[in-house]
Amino acid sequence: MGDTEALVERARRIADDENRRLWERTPASKALFERAVRSMPMGVASSFQAWDPYPVYLREGRGAFVWDVDGHRYVDVHGGFGCMVVGHAHPKVVEAIERAARTGTHFAVTTEATVAFAEELCRRFSAERVRFANSGTEATMGAIRVARAATGRDHIVKIEGSYHGHHDPVMFSVVPNSDLMGGRDRPATTPMSLGIPAGTAAYTHVVPFNDLGALERLLEDQGHEIAGMILEPVMMNIGIVEPAPGYLQGAKDLLHRHGALLIFDEVKSGATIAPGGAVDRYGVVPDLACWAKAICGGTPGAAFGGRADVMEVIERGAAHQGTFNGNPLVVAAGLATLTEVLTGDAYEHLAKLGSRLAQGCRDAIAAHGIPAHVVDLGAKGCVSYRPEPMTNYRDFLETLPEVYLASYPWLLNRGVFMTPGDEEQWTLSVQHTETDVDRYVEAFGEFCAALARA
Numbered sequence: 001m002g003d004t005e006a007l008v009e010r011a012r013r014i015a016d017d018e019n020r021r022l023w024e025r026t027p028a029s030k031a032l033f034e035r036a037v038r039s040m041p042m043g044v045a046s047s048f049q050a051w052d053p054y055p056v057y058l059r060e061g062r063g064a065f066v067w068d069v070d071g072h073r074y075v076d077v078h079g080g081f082g083c084m085v086v087g088h089a090h091p092k093v094v095e096a097i098e099r100a101a102r103t104g105t106h107f108a109v110t111t112e113a114t115v116a117f118a119e120e121l122c123r124r125f126s127a128e129r130v131r132f133a134n135s136g137t138e139a140t141m142g143a144i145r146v147a148r149a150a151t152g153r154d155h156i157v158k159i160e161g162s163y164h165g166h167h168d169p170v171m172f173s174v175v176p177n178s179d180l181m182g183g184r185d186r187p188a189t190t191p192m193s194l195g196i197p198a199g200t201a202a203y204t205h206v207v208p209f210n211d212l213g214a215l216e217r218l219l220e221d222q223g224h225e226i227a228g229m230i231l232e233p234v235m236m237n238i239g240i241v242e243p244a245p246g247y248l249q250g251a252k253d254l255l256h257r258h259g260a261l262l263i264f265d266e267v268k269s270g271a272t273i274a275p276g277g278a279v280d281r282y283g284v285v286p287d288l289a290c291w292a293k294a295i296c297g298g299t300p301g302a303a304f305g306g307r308a309d310v311m312e313v314i315e316r317g318a319a320h321q322g323t324f325n326g327n328p329l330v331v332a333a334g335l336a337t338l339t340e341v342l343t344g345d346a347y348e349h350l351a352k353l354g355s356r357l358a359q360g361c362r363d364a365i366a367a368h369g370i371p372a373h374v375v376d377l378g379a380k381g382c383v384s385y386r387p388e389p390m391t392n393y394r395d396f397l398e399t400l401p402e403v404y405l406a407s408y409p410w411l412l413n414r415g416v417f418m419t420p421g422d423e424e425q426w427t428l429s430v431q432h433t434e435t436d437v438d439r440y441v442e443a444f445g446e447f448c449a450a451l452a453r454a
């Protein structure tokens, strides 16, 4: 048996033991699951929340911690899939929401606070105009509509292995099976869901991340039909993959040469990897960008925006609506989040904690010879089970899912609430402390030791 096969075998044994322990510790989650499946498919509100045989259901969160329905307390690094950079029940966010609740939770009329929030988003993310939405899905849907309307073109480009929400045009090649991926140069457009009209695929083209050659060839063939390319400037749904130096600017230049637009999906990276997201970190300003998750302090808000001359198409017939857009509760939470909580000091704190966590994981990986690497980007970071950093989705296919599947229950059983799924990453909050991070490092170190000797 080779080293990797032996490691995978040990990981499977650890996963079996740890899952058995987890199921013994979580009878209330099991009971809630059995109740929930009678009213919701898979017993959850969104398919991403499902887990086999049942998920751990939460009861509450405060500060850096969450409690499950069995009463176990965890250090939370799941962060509600990357939203909770403010931590749970942050006093400033709670106060802002309470104040808004007392003066009217909804008008479907723009308030002064909504204008102030729009101004703050423009300032932070170098945008000239923004519009609001209620989820990342709606934000990317709005940006694509605007890009199509502004260019008068129907086709879009997306990156293989990227998720941009669950609307039809972007539900292709999100996690394609290797036998359906097509060639490296020109990946196939593979649907991620049933229920997507087959004809939709004709309008979505797929290219690998960090590959300007593939983008250039596609644009040379079909550039005149392409409205724009949507991409996560740093990929965050296959672990974390950073853009190669020059890639983002190179993509922007190529797209512009063909009259197409660059759309950043900063749903995950915005306000987490730097105050101004990827624009701040990598210095490339896109034509349009989408934000959600961390910008609204754990309330369901989102936005998209960018160049005034592109967004202006909304004034000339490109539809963008939504009853709850700019809702007062969400705007109050968002304004408090961006102007009072996620300040310069907060990013210093997050960077320090993130580096401490990443270094702790690196040390454990090195000490026990685990084939893994660590990425550290502000509030976000991850361990991926492949020794070398990744450049695109096909590298992600070389990671070892069995090791992740062992680490997940291992961490849960030791009081660390991690995201279900090896495509995800940790999210730290301003309310986390060094002690919380050290708890993760200790549990992870024990995991690496067990994996090396089991």
Ligand SMILES: Cc1ncc(COP(=O)(O)O)c(C=O)c1O
Pocket (backbone or CB within 6 Å): 081, 134, 135, 136, 137, 138, 140, 163, 164, 165, 166, 232, 236, 237, 265, 266, 267, 268, 292, 293
């Ligand atoms: C990069 C990215 N874009 C868009 C979305 C969709 O956001 P939402 O789940 O709020 O619709 C997600 C969700 O995880 C995401 O990670």
